[in-house]
Amino acid sequence: MSSYQQLPIIDLTAPDLHARLHSAAHDVGFFQLVGHGVSAEETERLLSAMRKFFALPEAERLALDNINSPHFRGYTRTGDERTGGARDWRDQLDIGAERAARVPGPDEASYWWLQGPNQWPAALPELRVAALAWIDRLSAVAQRLLRELLVAIGAPADFYDPIFGDRAHPHLKLVRYPGSAGDGGDQGVGAHKDYGFLTLLLQDQVGGLQVQRADGFFHDVPPLPGAFVVNLGELLEVATNGYLVATNHRVVSPPGATERFSVPFFYNPRLDARVEPVPFPYASSAPGITADPGNPLFAEYGYNELKGKLRAHPLVAERHHSGLLTPA
Numbered sequence: 101m102s103s104y105q106q107l108p109i110i111d112l113t114a115p116d117l118h119a120r121l122h123s124a125a126h127d128v129g130f131f132q133l134v135g136h137g138v139s140a141e142e143t144e145r146l147l148s149a150m151r152k153f154f155a156l157p158e159a160e161r162l163a164l165d166n167i168n169s170p171h172f173r174g175y176t177r178t179g180d181e182r183t184g185g186a187r188d189w190r191d192q193l194d195i196g197a198e199r200a201a202r203v204p205g206p207d208e209a210s211y212w213w214l215q216g217p218n219q220w221p222a223a224l225p226e227l228r229v230a231a232l233a234w235i236d237r238l239s240a241v242a243q244r245l246l247r248e249l250l251v252a253i254g255a256p257a258d259f260y261d262p263i264f265g266d267r268a269h270p271h272l273k274l275v276r277y278p279g280s281a282g283d284g285g286d287q288g289v290g291a292h293k294d295y296g297f298l299t300l301l302l303q304d305q306v307g308g309l310q311v312q313r314a315d316g317f318f319h320d321v322p323p324l325p326g327a328f329v330v331n332l333g334e335l336l337e338v339a340t341n342g343y344l345v346a347t348n349h350r351v352v353s354p355p356g357a358t359e360r361f362s363v364p365f366f367y368n369p370r371l372d373a374r375v376e377p378v379p380f381p382y383a384s385s386a387p388g389i390t391a392d393p394g395n396p397l398f399a400e401y402g403y404n405e406l407k408g409k410l411r412a413h414p415l416v417a418e419r420h421h422s423g424l425l426t427p428a
């Protein structure tokens with residue numbers, strides 16, 4: 101079987117974890133994670149709350165419209181999000197660490213806008229409980245995975261611990277792809293890289309997620325029950341000076357009226373974290389980070405996320421952040 105037909109499956113409990121993880125992260129940048137310890141019951145609590153959320157009357161979802169949040173939290177209706185300048189065909193609820201707003205003063209970094217309260221549906225109190233529990237649970241899994249990955253490339257396991265901790269900025273999305281947009285386009289979400297260190301994604305059985313591999317082509321990421329799809333974010337590319345590369349990925353809309361659900365969890369450090377290069381034996385052979393004028397990589401995490409949010413959510417950006425459209 102060609103290496104392109106299947107993504108690596110990484111078992112966090114396997115004895116040869118480090119060798120396999122090194123190769124999966126370096127050669128592919130995408131893998132399926134099993135042996136992570138998150139139970140089917142925990143997952144079902146989240147998925148059941150998510151299904152109820154998307155079944156709410158549209159008016160109740162729109163009551164949480166992210167257009168009302170300068171912190172980019174809440175509900176984005178289908179067609180309001182942009183990737184690569186083109187419209188995505190999905191609706192979603194964006195959830196982050198539950199903290200009071202911190203409105204930046206004139207001399208403070210603009211990315212503090214990203215900190216703030218979530219918007220929750222009044223009719224579904226269990227969603228808040230399930231989503232915040234998921235953020236805690238997956239933060240622990242991602243922390244363990246990041247440490248193992250650092251060990252796998254010969255770096256100190258705890259090198260990035262100080263930029264996480266209790267001010268870390270994890271993010272969760274509950275996403276629905278409603279099927280074909282009916283206009284001949286098939287962009288569920290356009291090709292992009294994630295902004296943080298690691299993304300752990302739960303996808304249902306429908307399929308449509310694709311990853312760009314070294315051959316330049318986009319390859320299907322087939323659903324694997326019980327596994328998290330993991331991809332490397334831009335900060336790991338910054339951290340390793342390009343030895344590990346943030347993986348470009350996209351979702352093709354499901355056909356007809358088929359719905360697809362997914363739950364990406366983004367493991368991000370503090371907004372004011374400055375990602376220093378990690379010392380490791382391959383550092384001298386690292387090629388440097390991707391130079392794309394259309395997508396600069398910011399080592400100070402808050403700017404990297406703000407860059408993405410401003411371009412993905414133009415309605416929020418225009419309403420609340422017209423002065424910020426180019427991050428300082």
Ligand SMILES: O=C(O)CCC(=O)C(=O)O
Pocket residue numbers: 273275289294301303309349350351362363364
């Ligand atoms: O829905 C998916 O499978 C992927 C979503 C994604 O890549 C994202 O929201 O960053």
Ligand SMILES: [Fe+2]
Pocket residue numbers: 292293294299349364
């Ligand atoms: Fe993504």
